[in-house]
Amino acid sequence: MAHVTTLRRFNRYFTRRIGALDEHYLGRDRPLNEARLLYEIGSGASLRELRTRLGLDAGYLSRMVRALEGQGLVRVTVHPTDSRLRLVAPTPAGRDELAEQNRRADALAEGLLRGLSGSQRDRLTEAVAVTERLLRLASITVRPAGPASPDARACLTAYAAELDERFPEGYAVTDLVPPERIAVLLVAYEEERPVGCGALCAPDTDTAEIKHLWVHLDARGLGLGRRLLTELEHTAAGRGHRTVRLDTHTALKEAAALYRTGGYTEIPAYGDNPHAGHWFEKSLPTGPPVSRPAGGTACRGDGTQRSPGGRPGIGGTEGHGTEGPEGTGRSGAGRAPR
């Protein structure tokens, strides 16, 4: 409860004070939503994209874009291949306006920081980064999806593409486990956008095998890998398996570290995965069955089932920060932070 109180007080303080200030500065001489829209357009976007990202009504959006166009800030063009779509891009004047927006927002942040000493700034930045990471992690939901669903495919092809880059021998989409051999596929959603996955295969009744554990680059450093791993283990336990095993490539150092700190022990080679270099195993607790809405969750993918809400995380050793979403150093304009 102390957690809730602290979080709520912070929420109140922040949105009413800092957030309000920010909106005030952003808006200035233009309706807030229009300013926001310009910001989200960034260096260019399609109406469709903006509509879903901002959750705006199509009609409302259309009119606002028209207004920005009337002010000479954006230009609207027809999509080259699909002429139903409209593309919006800022004009030079629009870019200036965006730059001005950024300057104002930067000035606001700088003004705030000016009241702090160097070490206080460092501490603030650190605390803010930790808060953001944990809140993002907390707001990510993990739920089963059909192994052949678009969301699952999106994750798995991104996974394959990444492995193809990282493995000296390459990795083809055909190296993936075929959908029909996947017993359960968990997908992690951040604001309904798939940002990670993990599959469970069931070679026999006793053992489950974890495959294709992957986290989107944008969501790395949050502790999501561990959360997916833990939820997969819970799912396996719920299905009656006693052991989970998995293999990993020698190039994936972080993965091996994740498994080791997650209670896995290295075992001799099994199976015929040509990419594997390490093999791990963990026996699942078989005590009183954990009450959770698990069970036959495989392959629903209809989106009606929400996250089982299990407790992820084993201890305090999440080890963030190795490759968090920081680091790009971009200051905002061109990037949609959602």
Next chain:
Amino acid sequence: MAHVTTLRRFNRYFTRRIGALDEHYLGRDRPLNEARLLYEIGSGASLRELRTRLGLDAGYLSRMVRALEGQGLVRVTVHPTDSRLRLVAPTPAGRDELAEQNRRADALAEGLLRGLSGSQRDRLTEAVAVTERLLRLASITVRPAGPASPDARACLTAYAAELDERFPEGYAVTDLVPPERIAVLLVAYEEERPVGCGALCAPDTDTAEIKHLWVHLDARGLGLGRRLLTELEHTAAGRGHRTVRLDTHTALKEAAALYRTGGYTEIPAYGDNPHAGHWFEKSLPTGPPVSRPAGGTACRGDGTQRSPGGRPGIGGTEGHGTEGPEGTGRSGAGRAPR
């Protein structure tokens, strides 16, 4: 710049995501501003207070209060002594509504926390608390005020009242240094509300004396004491003094600790303060004069002069958290967090 970027990204993330969620939950079946207003009324407030606190137009506020009254959620009464003023207080139904609001907001926060492990929750709470403390400190401005101005008097009488409680021998308002003997009085404002002060006397050209360093209970644990102390030292240096000295009561342990870690050394007794038990001194740096808008800043108090923006804090040892604004355990309703 990395600080600015991180802070801005966080700001964006938080207001658009968590803040929006919160508003969504708070609003539900009632206009958002009406819900907010009910919240701000808490256990009772005057219209005037609400107007300044929420920055609302008088007419708009009047109508909203009327709407809440129409729904049976609040009762409006005339102020007992000044019948221009109106007092608003929730009816039992209003209290229920508030409790429901709180329940929803708690549920939201709990839902967020549910996705985190115990240690992650602890880390989030800690990070959030640090963020709030530092942002509050950053948004506090310190500026000179007339020693006889209402703001100054408010601080000094609160200071005297507190000492009266803490000193075994008591402390009377008449024990305060009279306004005309104060050379400079700095007042700290949090959102234009005075939350701390510190006075500088000038017994001779060489030495300045710091008196009446005080921080409001609500603003304790932020590091404001140190900031005031540092700004007083800068002011003294700017006025040409070479040494500052001060005394403190033996009952004020935190004060003595603040001075020790702030570079003060204990010296033999001086002066005739019957409440003093420790005496401290610090010599001021006399190198190249620090460029800052200091100088003859004493006794302006007209509010036109903004914080000199000096760097407070000496090192990384701010030592917050001894008696921060946590601890009350109240969950919100009755308390205006501004």
Next chain:
DNA sequence: CACTCCCTCTGACTAAAGTCAAAGAGTATG
């Protein structure tokens, strides 16, 4: 090539938020 989706635009609204000015009732003060 008919049929069904998709995406966008337009018209027609409603609700909420915010602004301005004038007036009425009260207080404080010289």
Next chain:
DNA sequence: CATACTCTTTGACTTTAGTCAGAGGGAGTG
């Protein structure tokens, strides 16, 4: 006790925000 000032109320707006339904042009598919 006249005068200036405060606080609130009322009327009369304007602007933003948000919703809904229908029309029109295009894409994709059997």
